[in-house]
Amino acid sequence: xxxxxxxxxxAAVIVFFVILLALVSIRFTGTGTDFxxxxxxxxxxxxxxxxxxxxxxxxxxxxxxxSLWQFNQLSRQNQSxxxxxxxxxxxxxxxxxxxxxxxxxxxxxxxxxxxxxWNDPYVGATVVDRNPSNWYHTIVINRxxxxxxxxxxxxxTNLGLVGKVIKVTDSTSEIILILDPxxxxxxxxxxxxxxxxxxxVVGDYKRGSVATTGSLSMEVPxxxxxxPGDLVLTSGMGGVYPKDIxxxxxxxVTLDPSGLLKTATITPQVNxxxxxxxxxxxxxxx
Amino acid sequence: MRRYxxxxxxxxxxxxxxxxxxxxxxxxxVKPDFVLLLVIYFAFTNGPGKGALMGLSLGLLEDFYxxxxxxxxxxxxxxxxxxxxxxxxxxxxxxxxxxxLVVFVTSAASQGIVLFSxxxxxxxxxxxxxxxxxxxxxxxxxxLVPFTYPLFYHSFTRGWMRxxxxxxx
Numbered sequence: 001x002x003x004x005x006x007x008x009x010x011a012a013v014i015v016f017f018v019i020l021l022a023l024v025s026i027r028f029t030g031t032g033t034d035f036x037x038x039x040x041x042x043x044x045x046x047x048x049x050x051x052x053x054x055x056x057x058x059x060x061x062x063x064x065x066x067s068l069w070q071f072n073q074l075s076r077q078n079q080s081x082x083x084x085x086x087x088x089x090x091x092x093x094x095x096x097x098x099x100x101x102x103x104x105x106x107x108x109x110x111x112x113x114x115x116x117x118w119n120d121p122y123v124g125a126t127v128v129d130r131n132p133s134n135w136y137h138t139i140v141i142n143r144x145x146x147x148x149x150x151x152x153x154x155x156x157t158n159l160g161l162v163g164k165v166i167k168v169t170d171s172t173s174e175i176i177l178i179l180d181p182x183x184x185x186x187x188x189x190x191x192x193x194x195x196x197x198x199x200x201v202v203g204d205y206k207r208g209s210v211a212t213t214g215s216l217s218m219e220v221p222x223x224x225x226x227x228p229g230d231l232v233l234t235s236g237m238g239g240v241y242p243k244d245i246x247x248x249x250x251x252x253v254t255l256d257p258s259g260l261l262k263t264a265t266i267t268p269q270v271n272x273x274x275x276x277x278x279x280x281x282x283x284x285x286x
Numbered sequence: 287m288r289r290y291x292x293x294x295x296x297x298x299x300x301x302x303x304x305x306x307x308x309x310x311x312x313x314x315x316v317k318p319d320f321v322l323l324l325v326i327y328f329a330f331t332n333g334p335g336k337g338a339l340m341g342l343s344l345g346l347l348e349d350f351y352x353x354x355x356x357x358x359x360x361x362x363x364x365x366x367x368x369x370x371x372x373x374x375x376x377x378x379x380x381x382x383x384x385x386x387l388v389v390f391v392t393s394a395a396s397q398g399i400v401l402f403s404x405x406x407x408x409x410x411x412x413x414x415x416x417x418x419x420x421x422x423x424x425x426x427x428x429x430l431v432p433f434t435y436p437l438f439y440h441s442f443t444r445g446w447m448r449x450x451x452x453x454x455x
Contacts, residue, residue: 018361019403025357026407033354040350047302047351055306062310 101126104277108158117156117242122279123147125155128172137180137203137272139163143280144171152240154281160246160269161185161234162278173280178216178247179203179272187218187247188235189226189264197224198235201247201266216248216266219256228252232266242283289332292447296324297344301351316422319393321348323427323434325363326370326392330379331442332449334371341367358403366396385435386428394424 029035067074105124125147129140143149145168155162155175163183167174176183180203187201199218220226230250236243248266256263300320308317325344329337345363349356373388401416441447 018364022357022361023403023407026355026403026409029354029356030407030409031354035356037350037353037356039347040353043301043347043351044353047298047305050298050302051306054302058307058310 101277108277108279111158112160112246117154117245117281120242120281120283121148122156122281123149125173125278125280127276127278131174137177137183138166139175139177139275140172141175141278141280142172144169144173146170147280148282149173149280150282153283154241154245155278156245156281157270157275157278160248161241162270162272162275164240165280175278177203177272178268185241185247186235186238187232187266189218189220189224189230189232189250191225192227193225196235197221197226198237199264201232215251216268218264218266219261220264222255222260222262224262226250226253226262226264230264232264242281289328289442289447289449292441293324293328293340293344297321297347300324301348313426314422316419316426318426318430319397319423320430321345321359322363322366322393322396323389323430325367326389327435327438327442329367329370330374330385330388331439332371333374334368337367337371337374338364339367341365355404355407355409358400358407361403362396362399365399366392369395379439382432382435385439386431389431389435390424390428393427394420397423 108124111118123143125141125143127139128142131138131140141155149165149168151165151168153165153173155164161178163175163177163180165173166176178185178201183203185201186198188196188198191197197220199220201216201218203216218232228250232247232250234241234243234245234247246269248268251265251267253262253264300323304317304320308320311317321344325337325341328340332340341363342360345360346356348359348363352359370388370392373392377384377388379385397420401411401413401420404411404416405413438447442449
């Protein structure tokens with residue numbers, strides 16, 4: 001009987017101290033405390049590869065099972081993701097186009113040197129359409145009367161002359177290119193002695209089966225000293241185009257059959273095939 | 287001796303499973319505690335003394351493995367081992383229903399000790415949330431008994447992990 005009582009007291013004391021020890025230990029080995037734990041580290045090191053293997057197998061099995069169970073959900077999700085991808089692709093393409101357009105506009109900021117024209121206000125415009133007919137070389141831009149565009153306003157790019165406005169609606173304008181036989185320009189070439197050689201620059205472009213072919217040409221008096229490589233500018237005569245807008249460079253000079261004139265074939269400065277952005281100079285139709 | 291080797295292997299297996307597979311088997315945010323189940327089974331066939339010792343050692347190892355609050359699981363598993371061992375002396379072991387009851391009570395009690403020791407050690411735990419862990423865990427562990435207890439019982443009494451007197455080895 002006595003033995004049992006002692007053993008009970010002893011047991012109570014042991015239990016008390018075990019609990020006390022545990023609580024103290026818990027208190028001093030909490031989160032964030034750094035205490036030496038070689039046994040735990042060893043155990044972790046030893047189990048890590050095993051866990052890695054088990055984990056990957058489990059994840060694989062779970063994912064395959066999940067795909068079976070959630071087939072409908074996954075199919076719906078797939079559908080919605082596809083829609084989203086399409087939407088994002090569209091958005092991405094739009095942004096790309098905007099960036100490219102921005103880059104082209106930036107390019108256009110490097111303009112040719114002509115005080116006469118850059119003093120006038122001008123608006124940038126995007127080419128939205130080309131003439132559907134085979135007979136005219138015209139383009140349509142997204143600026144119109146609302147933006148102050150008037151008939152006969154010159155249209156240029158940073159490189160040189162494009163044409164002039166021939167028709168204006170509220171928000172669009174039609175432009176006849178200098179390539180069109182009707183879009184004649186009074187041009188001038190500086191001769192080697194400095195004097196101007198004047199003439200009419202005329203386009204004789206025709207629509208070929210594959211691409212538009214033809215050239216700009218200008219007839220000058222036989223005795224004028226015009227050479228290949230000379231720059232052709234607008235003369236400012238005729239009232240439509242201001243002075244000193246580059247038109248193109250002389251490519252070759254041939255003698256006219258009549259013997260009185262020379263024909264200078266001109267390569268335009270502007271690449272009309274790739275024309276996307278232009279400036280409309282708001283001369284107010286003067 | 288074989289028993290202890292078997293327990294060590296099972297313990298390692300339980301730790302690995304606990305940290306990997308069981309994460310996917312979590313119900314109501316709680317995964318089964320296989321180490322606890324192991325200690326309960328061992329104690330329920332080997333008595334309170336060995337049970338408590340086994341609980342203490344596995345608990346300490348688990349604590350070291352977890353790496354913080356050393357003593358929390360040791361205390362909880364010690365209590366679980368002692369309690370289940372004490373049931374061994376009072377109850378009929380072969381009955382599955384009794385095993386269910388023992389596992390439920392012991393699991394709940396041992397997790398209650400975890401909660402108590404955490405609070406007593408001044409951790410910032412919410413006791414309400416603690417009970418939300420204790421009951422699902424006890425139920426979950428109990429649900430595992432029908433699949434595991436017969437195997438363990440057979441192994442501990444007649445199979446590979448049975449008690450062998452010295453002269454038999």
